[in-house]
Amino acid sequence: MVEIRINTAAPEEVPTPLLAVGVRAGASPPGRLAEVAAPAISGGDFSGREGETALLYAGGAIAAQRLLLVGLGEDGPPSPEALRKAAAAAARRARSSGAREAALVVEGGGEEVRAAAEGALLGLYRFSRYKSNREAGDALEKLELLVDGAREEEARGGARVGRAAAAAAALARDLANEPSNTATPEYLAERAREIARRHGMGCTVLDREGIGEEGLAGLAAVGRAAQNEPRFIALEHRRGGEAPPVVLVGKAVTFDSGGISLKPSSGMEDMKFDMSGGAAVLGAMEAVGALELPLNVVALVPATENLPGGRAFKPGDVLRFRSGKTTEIVSTDAEGRLILADALSYARRYNPAAVVDCATLTGACVVALGHHASGLMGNDERLISEVRAAGEAVGERAWPMPLFEEYTEQIKGDVADIKNSGGRPAGALTAGAFLKEFVDYPWAHLDIAGTAYTKKDGGYRTKGATGVPARLLVEFLIRRAEEAA
Ligand code: BES
Ligand code: MN
Ligand code: ZN
Numbered sequence: 001m002v003e004i005r006i007n008t009a010a011p012e013e014v015p016t017p018l019l020a021v022g023v024r025a026g027a028s029p030p031g032r033l034a035e036v037a038a039p040a041i042s043g044g045d046f047s048g049r050e051g052e053t054a055l056l057y058a059g060g061a062i063a064a065q066r067l068l069l070v071g072l073g074e075d076g077p078p079s080p081e082a083l084r085k086a087a088a089a090a091a092r093r094a095r096s097s098g099a100r101e102a103a104l105v106v107e108g109g110g111e112e113v114r115a116a117a118e119g120a121l122l123g124l125y126r127f128s129r130y131k132s133n134r135e136a137g138d139a140l141e142k143l144e145l146l147v148d149g150a151r152e153e154e155a156r157g158g159a160r161v162g163r164a165a166a167a168a169a170a171l172a173r174d175l176a177n178e179p180s181n182t183a184t185p186e187y188l189a190e191r192a193r194e195i196a197r198r199h200g201m202g203c204t205v206l207d208r209e210g211i212g213e214e215g216l217a218g219l220a221a222v223g224r225a226a227q228n229e230p231r232f233i234a235l236e237h238r239r240g241g242e243a244p245p246v247v248l249v250g251k252a253v254t255f256d257s258g259g260i261s262l263k264p265s266s267g268m269e270d271m272k273f274d275m276s277g278g279a280a281v282l283g284a285m286e287a288v289g290a291l292e293l294p295l296n297v298v299a300l301v302p303a304t305e306n307l308p309g310g311r312a313f314k315p316g317d318v319l320r321f322r323s324g325k326t327t328e329i330v331s332t333d334a335e336g337r338l339i340l341a342d343a344l345s346y347a348r349r350y351n352p353a354a355v356v357d358c359a360t361l362t363g364a365c366v367v368a369l370g371h372h373a374s375g376l377m378g379n380d381e382r383l384i385s386e387v388r389a390a391g392e393a394v395g396e397r398a399w400p401m402p403l404f405e406e407y408t409e410q411i412k413g414d415v416a417d418i419k420n421s422g423g424r425p426a427g428a429l430t431a432g433a434f435l436k437e438f439v440d441y442p443w444a445h446l447d448i449a450g451t452a453y454t455k456k457d458g459g460y461r462t463k464g465a466t467g468v469p470a471r472l473l474v475e476f477l478i479r480r481a482e483e484a485a
Contacts, residue, residue: 001170002091002124003142004117004163006156007103008149012062016144017099018055019064020090022072022083022107023048029069029105036067048072050082051459053093064103068093077108081395083115088123088460094140095124101142109151110158116145117162118169118394118471122460125170127177164287165394165474169467172283176276176452176465180255183275185223185231185303188252192233192282192301199289202236215322216346218338219302221329225259225309232342233278233301237288244353245296246480248285248473249343251336251359252278252303259306259332260314273465274336276452277358278303283470284477291474293481298350302339306332318416321345325437326416334420336361337434344438354383355439356476358446358469364427366450373399374469375447377432383442390476395460396469398446407433446472 011019012032021029025048028034028041036058040046046054050073058067070086070093072078078086087104094102106116120143128138147155175183175191189205196203206213208229211220216232223230233252236245252275257263263271278301285299313319317329319338323345327338336359347355358374365375374391376398378384384400391398407429410422418437422430428447435445446469457463 001121001167002140004121004159005142005144006113006152006159007144007146008152009146011105011146014103014144014146015063016101016103018066018068018094018097018102019062019105020068020070020094020102021105022070022078022086024072024078025049025074032062033067036061037069040069046071051085051089053089055093055097066097080111080115080393083112084119084395085459087116087119091120091123091140091143095138098139100139101144102140103144103146105146110154113145113147113155113158114162117159118166119460121163121166122169122462125173125462127174127464161291161478164290165471167290168283168287168470168474171286172276172279172467172470173465175279175282176273180272180305183254183272184228185252185254185305186229188254188275188278188282188301188303189231189233192235195282195286195289196235199237201285201289202238204234206232216302216342217319217321218342219304221313221317221319222306222335222338223304225307225312226305228254228305230304233303235285235299237285237295237297239292239294240296240484243296243484244351245298246477247298247300247347247350247352247355248281249300249340249347249355249357250277250279250281251275251340251361252301253306253335253339254303256306256335257308259335260308260312261331261333262308263333270453273453274360275303276360276448276465279465280358280467280470280473283467284473287474288477293477295477295481295484297477300343300346302343304339306335323438325418326413328413328416328419330419330421337420337431340435341438344435348440352441354442356387356444356446356473357435358448360449360452361447362428362431362449365447368401368428369399369450371450371454373397374451375428376400376444377403377429378444379403379436379439380442380444383444386479387444387446387472387476390479391469391472394471394475396451396472398469398472401429401432403429403432403436408436
């Protein structure tokens with residue numbers, strides 16, 4: 001990752017190959033930067049529109065060689081989202097210019113610096129480990145954030161949080177972008193052990209045998225045909241004394257072929273992203289460790305492939321979960337809820353204060369909300385509001401959806417208690433209703449099928465895995481830690 005530094009020097013006096021500054025529509029940059037910008041603004045080459053950039057040669061008027069103007073749009077002080085986008089645009093432009101370092105003027109305090117750091121770091125993210133010829137212009141090593149000297153302390157705090165949140169999302173992106181021939185369940189377990197070692201967390205990993213002994217019937221069934229064995233990963237951050245923990249649960253199907261209910265082959269390659277929930281949870285734990293949050297936090301990641309084969313579970317099969325509840329398999333492609341059911345039951349032993357699960361669970365959620373919000377369900381209005389507010393704050397929007405009794409009716413089983421598919425109507429909500437059968441604590445569920453990865457490269461959300469909802473989870477936990485303090 002590019003190094004982010006806080007500097008309190010006056011922008012016009014910073015010697016740098018590229019100085020970037022956000023400019024609102026109709027406004028000018030501060031001080032002598034305005035002189036450099038004036039011809040471009042009066043000449044109509046730059047209007048301050050959101051996302052617009054103009055690269056100018058400073059010609060000795062300021063210490064920087066070039067001045068990059070970044071549009072912040074029309075109304076009022078820019079939102080954190082506008083700042084993340086502007087910082088991403090600035091950092092990418094700095095990189096493509098070939099500069100090794102750059103500086104960015106940040107007006108404001110901790111919140112603004114955090115947004116700028118996150119935007120810049122995430123905008124620069126690339127998954128390039130399999131490219132033989134790394135793309136040119138990867139020279140950018142250092143980005144200085146120029147802040148008002150009076151707010152230096154705040155700015156340093158903001159940069160620290162921004163760095164940690166960006167690292168969480170970057171780790172989530174790395175894990176999810178990694179193809180399934182590398183990112184196996186054991187690979188995820190090894191990454192979790194590393195996080196545990198780095199931050200002094202507890203880590204337990206169950207293999208196929210342990211999964212059987214623990215009665216994790218969903219994970220055992222889904223993973224039965226796979227050569228790459230399933231794993232159940234539990235990562236424990238203990239810095240909250242005796243307080244009950246927050247438990248994060250993340251679906252990690254490292255490849256979802258659909259199993260015997262095989263998916264169509266077109267687009268199936270995207271099913272390497274079906275472990276994005278687990279990736280986000282592990283990413284969030286990295287930040288929890290780095291920030292030493294004074295909380296107890298547990299991450300549970302059921303990890304498996306979903307493949308057809310002679311040993312595969314089949315439509316019509318009945319599974320008996322540890323809780324005693326039975327489920328009849330309508331589709332082996334509705335596998336996510338089976339492994340989440342195990343993790344949600346497992347969570348009960350912690351007597352959790354709250355459980356938040358995230359999963360690329362249903363195509364129906366993509367139909368409902370597209371790629372612009374995760375589906376948000378649960379059994380506790382306060383927790384749902386908390387999760388929603390955290391997502392809004394970091395630009396990882398989650399939208400509440402109902403879990404009416406009727407959706408539970410829709411998954412009543414014919415030969416078993418419940419069935420693992422309620423058919424096409426309200427597919428995201430019957431999946432939520434299925435999970436609800438396994439919780440008896442405050443719980444929220446995020447369906448990230450539409451938000452976990454993207455085809456479009458733009459702003460701070462780069463093509464491939466987005467890392468959603470790692471930053472949402474980090475923000476949620478930071479707020480919980482502040483509340484507890
Ligand atoms: N992993 C998929 C959901 C998914 C679909 C994620 C599209 C990302 C993009 C999940 O396991 C699945 O296959 N769900 C089925 C459920 C159905 C069989 C009840 C679906 O959505 O079609
Ligand atoms: Mn599936
Ligand atoms: Zn799946």
